[in-house]
Amino acid sequence: MLLHHIHFFSISMVFIMSIFFPNSIILKDKAGSPYVTCRAQRRLLWILCSHSGGRQRKLNPSRLAGCQHVWRLRGHRSLVSVSCSGAAHTGNRQQLFPKTTPRMDDCAQQRPLFTFGVIADIQYADIDDGLNYTRTRRRYYRSSLQLLRNAQESWSESAVKPEFILQLGDIIDGFNKGHDASDRALDTVLRQLGSSPVEVHHVWGNHEFYNFSRSSLLSSKLNSSLLGDRSRARAGSDIYAYHFSPFPGFTFVVLDAYDVSLLGREESSEEYRSALSLIKQHNNNQDLNCPPVLEGLQQRFTMFNGGFSKDQLDWLDSVLSSADEKQQRVTIVSHLPVHPCSTTPICLAWNYDELLAVISSHSSVVCVMAGHDHDGGYYRDKDTGVHHLTLEGVIETPPDDNAFGTVSVYEDRMVLKGSGRIPNREFLFSRCHSDTDDRAG
Ligand SMILES: Nc1ncnc2c1ncn2[C@@H]1O[C@H](COP(=O)(O)OP(=O)(O)O)[C@@H](O)[C@H]1O
Structure with a gap:
């Protein structure tokens, strides 16, 4: 009545x-x-x-x-x-929006629920251009800042302003440490990012640990976990993992891919010892940055990678259980890619398989976004329907090009509008592999 x-x-x-x-x-x-x-x-x-x-x-x-x-x-x-x-x-909020949504072309006319920006591997340093380790790719350390500026200008001019930005890790390059310029470089990039009012969620990559200790990162501006949901915001005492919900029905989980790693851990700590023991089971090289084999998934056991502890995986499991119950759409964000088909194996997280097992036991996960592999990649898991996106890195993008994306979120999909060398992609939310899945990406 x-x-x-x-x-x-x-x-x-x-x-x-x-x-x-x-x-x-x-x-x-x-x-x-x-x-x-x-x-x-x-x-x-x-x-x-x-x-x-x-x-x-x-x-x-x-x-x-x-x-x-x-x-x-x-x-x-x-x-x-x-x-x-x-x-x-x-x-049921779905009833406020069309149940049948148009294809990607039509999405341009449809108003998204919200949008967000994505950018990866800025690796800024005030030094001349250089090459990657294998000398196959050029790295543009200085102009990466201009490319970040381009991204921000585009986001601030867009008709629908992003709710937040996902910075997928390696915000400044490890070379800064050798020049005693870590703080200065970080200030420069954060000042640029702070020039627009939109909130930024930071992911931590290997270059964060080349510049800073884990404890200093936790008390730095690169710790955005305070923007996360306050209740059970973090996975553990010094694990940098949290979740946030920018819009009803949608959750984003930021993961710490270097929770189990030699990077960022004190050599005297138990965490360091167990990470060392783990990597040594797979890599006999004197230089642990040198991959143990030339081909195959075992290449991932290098010092510039890491993995997820049981504590973090248990925490993720509970976050996803709650999201399943609430029928939410979850996007997981990690510096390291976790699906072998979304990246070159040398960039995979050590225990990517354990993370994939957690993901596949929950219906709520729709997408995993990562950086680290500067060439980028994409794969839709045929079993779970989860989209695995690895975003192309700014650092290996020439100054006259771009590498950022804007994601528009709809009831039944996310649409990535890539700029420069990042391709446009569409991520349908349906879990099962159907005929429509193959056109995703
Ligand atoms: N194949 C390799 N063998 C030995 N060391 C390597 C190899 N690849 C990378 N490294 C070293 O590992 C560290 C991280 O590599 P880098 O290319 O800077 O990482 P990223 O791809 O995250 O930028 C650097 O010190 C680099 O010299």
Whole structure:
């Protein structure tokens, strides 16, 4: 009964408002679908989402407002049907959006729920260009800062402002350490990143540990875990892993791929000893940065890689269980790629298989994003439907090119708009491998 009253009230409110503010209440797009356009109407939508059906939902007006000024209401072409905000009675947000979504080309016309920026391996240093270890790729240490600037300009000019930026690790290069320039280089890059108000989630890569100890990283601006969900934000005392939810129904988990590693661990620590024992089981070389074999997955056992401890995997397992229950979409973020088909084996996480096992036991994971392999890569896991994206690195991108992406998130997919050498990709959320899966990516 109460629901009917609320429903009637919502229809009446929109009707009355439309008489007084006819142009600001309902606008129609070219297809004739109505938009929510004014603050009052977003507020009304929020009230309905929050209270209808007596269920408090995690939506608030500022989130709605930040969320694009415009909310499309599904399939309702008449004024009265705006009361479809009462669809939130069921607590099912999907009903506010089309169930059948258009293909990628059409997504450009569809308003995303939210967007975010991605960028990897900036590796800034105020030094001349150089080459990678195998001397096959040029590294542009100085101009990587300009490429970051390009990314930010593009994000700040975009019609839909990103909710956040994912910085996928290796923000400054290890060479800074040798020049006693670690702090200066980090300040330079963070100042650039701070020039726009959008929040940045930082992932830690091997170059973070070439420059800083784990404890100093934890107390630095590269620790963005305070932006994460406060309850059970972190995986463990000095493990840098946390999760955050930028939009109802979506969770992002930042992982610490160097939790088990020789990097960032004191030589006297138990963690160092056990990581050393692990790598030595697979790599007999004097120089542990030199891969143990020339081909195959065993190449991953080098000192510039690392892995995930049992504590972190258990924590991830519990985060994903909770996400499964809430039917959320989870994107996992790690510096090291974890699927052998999404990268060259030399860049894989040591115990990538254990992480994949955790992922495959949960229905909520839709995507894994990583950096480290500067050539980038992509693979959709045929068994789980999870998309594994390895983003091309800024550091090996010429100054006249670009390497960043903007991801638009919809109910049933994410669409990566790549800039420069990053290709456009589409990540459908369906779990099972179907005929539509192969066109992803
Ligand atoms: N094949 C290799 N053999 C020996 N050392 C290597 C090899 N590849 C990389 N290294 C060393 O490992 C460290 C990390 O390599 P680097 O190329 O800087 O990593 P990234 O790809 O993350 O930028 C550097 O000190 C580099 O000299």
